[in-house]
Amino acid sequence: MVEKAHRLIISKLYNLRTINTIRRLLFVAIIFFNIFAIMPVKAQSFITDDETESLLEKVVRPIFKAANIPFNSEKILILNDESLNAFVTDGNYLVIHSGTLINTADINELSGVLAHEAGHIAGGHIVRQKLQLDKMSALSVVSLIAAGAAAAASGRGDAAMAVMLGSQSSLFNAMNAYQMQEERSADESAVKYLAKLGQSPEGLKNFMKKTEQKNRLSGYDDFPYFRTHPLSSERINFFNQAVKNSKGTTVSPYDDEFKMVKAKISAFLLEPSRAWRLYPLQKTENDALYAHAILYYRQSDINQALQTLEKLLAKEPQNPFFHELKGQFLFESGRLPEAVESYTQALRLRNSPEIALGWAQAALEAPHDKAVLGQIINTLNKITIKEYNTVAWLLLARAYEENGQKAHALYASARYNTGLGNFEAAAKQLTQAEKNSPSPELKLKIADLKDFIGKKQKD
Numbered sequence: 001m002v003e004k005a006h007r008l009i010i011s012k013l014y015n016l017r018t019i020n021t022i023r024r025l026l027f028v029a030i031i032f033f034n035i036f037a038i039m040p041v042k043a044q045s046f047i048t049d050d051e052t053e054s055l056l057e058k059v060v061r062p063i064f065k066a067a068n069i070p071f072n073s074e075k076i077l078i079l080n081d082e083s084l085n086a087f088v089t090d091g092n093y094l095v096i097h098s099g100t101l102i103n104t105a106d107i108n109e110l111s112g113v114l115a116h117e118a119g120h121i122a123g124g125h126i127v128r129q130k131l132q133l134d135k136m137s138a139l140s141v142v143s144l145i146a147a148g149a150a151a152a153a154s155g156r157g158d159a160a161m162a163v164m165l166g167s168q169s170s171l172f173n174a175m176n177a178y179q180m181q182e183e184r185s186a187d188e189s190a191v192k193y194l195a196k197l198g199q200s201p202e203g204l205k206n207f208m209k210k211t212e213q214k215n216r217l218s219g220y221d222d223f224p225y226f227r228t229h230p231l232s233s234e235r236i237n238f239f240n241q242a243v244k245n246s247k248g249t250t251v252s253p254y255d256d257e258f259k260m261v262k263a264k265i266s267a268f269l270l271e272p273s274r275a276w277r278l279y280p281l282q283k284t285e286n287d288a289l290y291a292h293a294i295l296y297y298r299q300s301d302i303n304q305a306l307q308t309l310e311k312l313l314a315k316e317p318q319n320p321f322f323h324e325l326k327g328q329f330l331f332e333s334g335r336l337p338e339a340v341e342s343y344t345q346a347l348r349l350r351n352s353p354e355i356a357l358g359w360a361q362a363a364l365e366a367p368h369d370k371a372v373l374g375q376i377i378n379t380l381n382k383i384t385i386k387e388y389n390t391v392a393w394l395l396l397a398r399a400y401e402e403n404g405q406k407a408h409a410l411y412a413s414a415r416y417n418t419g420l421g422n423f424e425a426a427a428k429q430l431t432q433a434e435k436n437s438p439s440p441e442l443k444l445k446i447a448d449l450k451d452f453i454g455k456k457q458k459d
């Protein structure tokens with residue numbers, strides 16, 4: 001389990017939304033399933049990676065369009081969980097397990113899984129519970145988890161239940177006829193969407209077969225996707241027929257990008273020995289080099305990590321994610337000015353909140369003058385306007401402090417603490433902020449946040 005104080009360090013790559021959820025999930029579980037309050041809960045966290053998310057956006061957007069579902073890239077969440085699973089929650093959050101990204105062979109297969117999930121959304125299989133997410137918290141970080149709980153509460157999100165409660169619950173085992181019907185309907189929709197995209201349903205068929213096989217080999221628990229998507233002979237026949245009738249292709253223009261993402265996720269999240277087996281040293285393709293660089297870095301061999309990454313940079317000097325990763329390696333080995341330089345390069349190639357955050361953090365740690373401090377504050381403010389981001393608020397608090405803007409610093413700290421659910425600490429900081437002559441604009445913000453915290457504390 002990641003402790004808050006360490007969050008900043010480990011969250012360098014997966015920084016923005018890396019959340020330790022045990023406590024909140026328990027809280028949510030108590031609200032919705034008070035009977036489970038004492039059940040053990042596995043540590044789960046969402047991961048954020050700009051490269052992965054931008055690829056998923058390219059894959060999911062057309063599928064959602066084919067399904068006539070409004071697309072919101074903020075609603076794609078990647079859960080750090082090795083099992084094969086993907087599910088949709090109340091509020092149409094699409095949650096994809098990292099294991100699904102690692103274990104799907106290509107974009108065609110991934111698209112098949114996602115099209116099936118889109119079929120559930122379009123079919124209205126998710127019972128829309130009026131959960132008043134904002135009552136639980138107006139902050140998106142907490143809402144995301146609430147969304148998971150909502151899915152569980154709706155009965156459709158059996159996978160979400162698995163996330164929250166471990167896998168022992170007998171609730172999962174009852175797969176009724178009604179759900180089978182929903183599965184069938186999602187399959188049919190998926191085949192239609194894939195046809196619209198010119199994609200073959202072959203990947204979906206393969207994925208279903210793969211999960212079934214793995215499930216037979218290793219027992220139910222590892223593969224919740226199969227538990228929620230049992231493969232009947234009827235479904236197999238349906239897939240076989242669909243593949244036969246399809247004129248779609250099994251290749252995608254994003255297959256190469258997906259290889260890189262798979263390598264990155266595997267190398268960062270799997271046990272290193274397992275990741276090395278997937279990407280042995282003999283392999284010298286780009287995805288293997290990517291994995292090697294990250295694995296060296298995880299083994300604290302920063303020189304090898306950098307040397308390997310340089311090979312990739314020599315091939316693709318315009319790849320922002322290579323520069324971003326280099327920035328991360330350098331930052332964490334204490335080579336701060338070089339890290340700033342790498343992040344600056346990355347930012348020039350891709351101005352995303354995540355890369356901007358990496359830059360701001362490195363620039364704040366590295367020696368800098370007043371002008372750069374101003375840039376750091378601007379950059380962080382822009383990020384916090386775009387999205388709720390605990391790390392950005394924390395860095396902003398430090399930057400304001402250094403800049404002598406006490407009231408702003410205290411407000412930023414309060415936002416940070418609110419995001420973590422530390423309402424008492426946040427309230428104290430706001431009271432302090434009021435005593436440090438805030439501007440009229442800041443005064444309003446302080447009042448709003450106080451209001452919000454007051455309501456939270458009453459709940």
Ligand SMILES: [Zn+2]
Pocket residue numbers: 116120182183186228229
């Ligand atoms: Zn399904």
